[in-house]
Amino acid sequence: MNHSTDVPATTLELRSTISEDGNVTLGIRRGDVAAPGDDDVVVRIEAAPINPSDLGMLFAMADLDAATAVDGELPAVTAPLSDRVVAAMGARVGKSMPVGNEGGGVVIAAGSSEAAQALLGKVVGFLSGNAYAQFRTLNVAQCLAMADGTDAADAAAAFVNPLTALGMVETMKAEGHTALVHTVGASNLGQMLNRICIADGVGLVNIVRQPDHVALLRSQGAEHVCDSSADSFGADLTEALRATGATIAFDAIGGGTLASTVLSCMERVAGESGGFSIYGSDTLKQVYIYGGLDRGPTELRRDFGMTWAVGGWLLTPFLMKQTPEVVERLRRRVAAEITTTFASTYGMRLSLHDAVDPDHVRRYGRVATGEKALLTPQA
Ligand SMILES: NC(=O)c1ccc[n+]([C@@H]2O[C@H](COP(=O)([O-])OP(=O)(O)OC[C@H]3O[C@@H](n4cnc5c(N)ncnc54)[C@H](OP(=O)(O)O)[C@@H]3O)[C@@H](O)[C@H]2O)c1
Structure with a gap:
């Protein structure tokens, strides 16, 4: 030694x-x-x-x-x-x-x-x-x-938030989605994700719950920031989903109706193309609950057709499913960008x-x- x-x-x-x-x-x-x-x-x-x-x-x-x-x-x-x-x-x-x-x-x-x-x-x-x-x-x-x-x-x-933010983008791509929604946009993780998405050209819809946090994310270059406390939230979110094509969301809140609202707005956009079906669109709308900031029940109103999924997402099982090469690629990026993207x-x-x-x-x-x-x- x-x-x-x-x-x-x-x-x-x-x-x-x-x-x-x-x-x-x-x-x-x-x-x-x-x-x-x-x-x-x-x-x-x-x-x-x-x-x-x-x-x-x-x-x-x-x-x-x-x-x-x-x-x-x-x-x-x-x-x-x-x-x-x-x-x-x-x-x-x-x-x-x-x-x-x-x-x-x-x-x-x-x-x-x-x-x-x-x-x-x-x-x-x-x-x-x-x-x-x-x-x-x-x-x-x-x-x-x-x-x-x-x-x-x-x-x-260098581990918990950076690898989770990177893991969200990897999951989005692996599951065939092209843009994503994140429900705690102003969090440390949210700000990292915003920087990743800007650098990598990935569409991101940030949700925050205070006007100050809209300004914070906009000052960091975010294009789509929706304030869930605003009267216009549903319309704003629908417009951002239309602009980005996001069909997957990562939700750290868990409790309450936000996940349901995201799915409803996604379905509204998906329904704008294609004909009417009583079962809704055939676009898969995915919400992953990856945190428990609100410990209350997750309330789903089910006004978003039949093609949807809500599940849990955790960093460790995500990493265990990746090849050593992928994990090494993610770790190297974190080390190289620890004072910028992952600050x-x-x-x-x-x-x-x-x-x-x-x-x-x-x-x-x-x-x-x-x-x-x-x-x-x-x-
Ligand atoms: N699943 C995983 O593997 C994994 C890995 C990493 C992180 N996470 C989760 O990622 C989340 C963010 O972590 P962080 O380190 O970036 O947190 P952070 O910097 O401490 O920020 C916490 C954020 O949560 C918001 N918040 C708190 N309570 C809320 C509520 N009831 N409803 C809506 N927003 C609420 C705060 O917004 P206000 O200022 O408006 O209150 C703040 O923006 C946490 O939930 C954490 O557990 C999960």
């Missing part, structure tokens, strides 16, 4: 635990740093985003308004859960879970293999499921090396201590445009 600096034996890290009495506690703990095997590296973690998908693991849909600090040698925060959630989370009750899907940092030690040695001293983004820590030992396959001079904070969100915006930078402060928890738990937290574990 080679290392450019001393590797500590222990690390501070965040852990989340659901207790049988119906509370979730997120606390700072001290854990071990494993010695790297041949194909492993030790990363000093400089930054890790708190993505919407991390919040489920951190707080399990707890009532964060009721979050309170827990006294102890190392700080923690606790919040109450509903009985329904505790029952659904039975498999993790009483277990201290690592948290944090992805992060970025510097490789400070490496195992003996060529691939591990090649990463020594490099800034990497990584996907690990335990990123909210100061140091982690990771397999080289979990890491994506960045160009020299890359800031570790820029490398921190993220953060509303706050938090130390590990800040991350368990109840007021900060309430703020980063809101999931609003521009408010994402970047954890900086060395601070």
